[in-house]
Amino acid sequence: MKAAFGGATLMSSSSANAQTTNPYTYRRNWGRWGADDQKGAVNLITPAKRAAAAALVRSGRAVSVGRVFEPSQHYIRVNQRGAGSSAVDYYGFEYHGVTVTHVDAFVHMWDRDGMWNGRDPAKEVDTNGARFGDITAFGDGLITRGVLLDVPRYRNVPHVAIGRPVTGAELEAIAKAQNVNVEPGDALLVYSGRESFVKEAGRYGGVTEPRPGLDSSCARFIRDRDVAVLAWDMHDAVPDTSGHPFPAHAVLYSYGVALIDNSLLEPLARACAEERRYEFMFMALPLKIARGTGSPANPIAML
Amino acid sequence: MKAAFGGATLMSSSSANAQTTNPYTYRRNWGRWGADDQKGAVNLITPAKRAAAAALVRSGRAVSVGRVFEPSQHYIRVNQRGAGSSAVDYYGFEYHGVTVTHVDAFVHMWDRDGMWNGRDPAKEVDTNGARFGDITAFGDGLITRGVLLDVPRYRNVPHVAIGRPVTGAELEAIAKAQNVNVEPGDALLVYSGRESFVKEAGRYGGVTEPRPGLDSSCARFIRDRDVAVLAWDMHDAVPDTSGHPFPAHAVLYSYGVALIDNSLLEPLARACAEERRYEFMFMALPLKIARGTGSPANPIAML
């Protein structure tokens, strides 16, 4: 049943629920910030929240959370002019997937229930781009308090292994062990030891093969803590017991949580361990690409 | 005459000077941070400098300094899968020029004297990219104290006009009038009223036609203040009395100052006037593109 909602067509969750096994009707955030909202939980990053994040800075040590990026198409042109010569380049790339550090816009993913805020992708997306929930919604940046949870350290293993996904209860326990709270509007950085896994396995794969990562129960933790941003180095564990595809990615469209995929977290985990701090100022400034489904990024954590 | 310098070939400035009218041999920074340095004046952004920048934050008001970006090639692909559907896109673009807000890497420009630190572009740049001074040199971000100088406000006009370029002495006077100092390692934001000019003139052009902007004397001010980053909305004034092409851009290769072209400064100028503050925390996080000559960006100023 389709019901009008705030001027846009909302795909009814009740009838859809009967069809899906979507675990994220639990405390779903649709409508929480208004029917036309495009910022989701990022609304929780208020000016005061940003100021408090800046106040966390002690030494000013900056650690990059972005991987080096090699666009598929990268070409140089040299304009020799004697004085005033220059080299310019062209970048062409797709960035979603398991390689490039990037920020997902809310429009990027949906399931049978719909997009973020119940919108119908058939109406909001076509070959000319996204009309709702594009990456410009984060045009003022994602600048907030960051908290890193170090899973391998907690487990005393080099990395999260296939078949032993990170769980919500585990994130709870790690925060406690690290003596740090996860608060509303935070950026949650979940370090799973991706580099170590790749060194062993050769690669981190797609969804068609078993891979290590986060379990669907992590989403409940994220929702219960009202996290605004999830930056992770692994993705959804495959398989997941919920039977739901992208069980952790679902926080994007169910809760309006900004996702930063393929984050580089090993150096930051090391810095946090050295400084014995797991909270810091976190900054991710995605490009303001009109109608875009996301943006590559180089986020920075500052201690 | 070519002399070896720190393992790399340095193009002699003395013989070159006889050939050019390059005004930037004045206090040129080549060698100042070592022969193989690729960070230039960005070296002045120490952890302490970054922490001090964070300490400037009061309200946490975030203002974007980046223009909305529409890549020349922008295509969407929708993967309909029932549950777990997604929209992904491809971006393809050149970004140097007068449209896209972007950060220049040091390799981007040179003249007869050479690249940053005296390097020979014929050796450091080829069709496979840049081997020295690429954009990854700023991989930890450009996070520092920002100071905005509002030229139209000072002149009591809507925008800087053709034939009346911004001068170094003027920047000096504006800082005084705004009661703000420009300090080593700062990001200097020079607002020239580009939007107003474009509304009147139709467009902001290239170097082959008269256009308003900054005069070569601004570079001296930038050098004397040891500015690390210049973010501007107009470019070099055309023509310039020095006879030198790109007389302001030259700070890139003569002083190792990071340039952020086509910044969006009107909203920030307005916010600064409202809050009566012209200093703030400034963040620009260029993409870490291997061998790249620069990166599009969405910098943020936080008050």
Added chain:
Amino acid sequence: MKAAFGGATLMSSSSANAQTTNPYTYRRNWGRWGADDQKGAVNLITPAKRAAAAALVRSGRAVSVGRVFEPSQHYIRVNQRGAGSSAVDYYGFEYHGVTVTHVDAFVHMWDRDGMWNGRDPAKEVDTNGARFGDITAFGDGLITRGVLLDVPRYRNVPHVAIGRPVTGAELEAIAKAQNVNVEPGDALLVYSGRESFVKEAGRYGGVTEPRPGLDSSCARFIRDRDVAVLAWDMHDAVPDTSGHPFPAHAVLYSYGVALIDNSLLEPLARACAEERRYEFMFMALPLKIARGTGSPANPIAML
């Protein structure tokens, strides 16, 4: 009313006709070669037709009908290896429009009545490409007898002017004056003097402004002669009295005629006048691009 037709959904022409002023229900070719046909009037180019075209060759003089092509993205990479060095390039481009000489696939255009053979574009085209009527349908080339009709010569003017479009009756008269028949399966080349027009007007435009070209009555001539390929240097005249958009382009989806837009015809018109021949062997070999809506091309006429 939608009716099933040969396993695919056919959009009914009768109900649609009531809605449109489409003049091409006149002798429409839908279903003529079967419900699943993807070659349209190109079916009329039989092996015998091709052999007859080859038999037309006398001197072997080859004249290019393609414009020089400068892809929007064109980048070079040089791989220096001492022995075995190479230069390779990347081409990126859109090609439909008024600039590039290209062949349209049948999927390229449709109106309220539907695509070629009554197919529904909503079913046959999505972001992954075209599933029906793509350019590979012409994978064996468009090799046939070519006939050039020289309109400026007939009118004794340098080019076809705005407001004086080429008409079907005129094409009839030109063929007669040139003492040449237009036969089933032919490639019809209509020369309208585009270079001369552009020299005068500055450019040949899109559909939002008045421009010279072919009138909708030309389509009847094309249908009545069972032409298989239309190669033209101008496009549809704007405006057209039929009120129908793309009144000449409509031969693509109504009659299954292959279109070769932006052909270069001035040199061929000159050669034909010199040799006093208006029939020749014509060859256009579009690229076999899977799911593509067309292909750039360099067709050749051989006298």
Added chain:
Amino acid sequence: MKAAFGGATLMSSSSANAQTTNPYTYRRNWGRWGADDQKGAVNLITPAKRAAAAALVRSGRAVSVGRVFEPSQHYIRVNQRGAGSSAVDYYGFEYHGVTVTHVDAFVHMWDRDGMWNGRDPAKEVDTNGARFGDITAFGDGLITRGVLLDVPRYRNVPHVAIGRPVTGAELEAIAKAQNVNVEPGDALLVYSGRESFVKEAGRYGGVTEPRPGLDSSCARFIRDRDVAVLAWDMHDAVPDTSGHPFPAHAVLYSYGVALIDNSLLEPLARACAEERRYEFMFMALPLKIARGTGSPANPIAML
């Protein structure tokens, strides 16, 4: 030693020969058609040669010699306008290598001796493209008599195997066995059974691994017969006994022979066997890309 030659700098072959083991100084064609020639052996395709090729057509059976092409970047845009709707696409690709059927321009490859006609690539090629020997040199098409030599058939095996490269003496024998001559200006099509090899081996590789193909002695045959075009489905055998990289590709820059790599020859070989004819009309019409190093293509053989 560099000597001036016809206004361009010629790299001396004599001094270079002392450095290389280039077997193609044998009857090298440099200067044969003038110092500034850019058409090489394609000059042998005269109008009379083309007319004679057309006269070979009997049934008009057309067989494609091009593989289906899937550009790396292929995106669709649908412009829904009610009447006059369209689907357009963007193609982006590199095409040199072992996958795409394409024509090499003379500028594409060189070794220590130089490019076609002794030109210096450092002068003729930069990031803005090729200034000499680009693909527009073939702007009137490559239309000539084609001769196919079927190697697997001659050897009574499914395909040419690794370690058993095709030799010049073998091509001689195959022509004799097939009762066909190879004549000046011809397009020589060498079928090596690539599809069969790939079915067995999984893929046809690059130059860094052993692969089946043509031996350097084939080049002598090509030169002695004054072949103008070589269309082949395999490439240079790896390794080659001459020690020269790309020993067969060298015909491009030593003899000015146009190369059509990755041709699809299995269907044509079958058609020739059926019709007991190994000569036919051959047409390849590369795109006229300004400054390009080559072009994808879909050549056609017509019997």
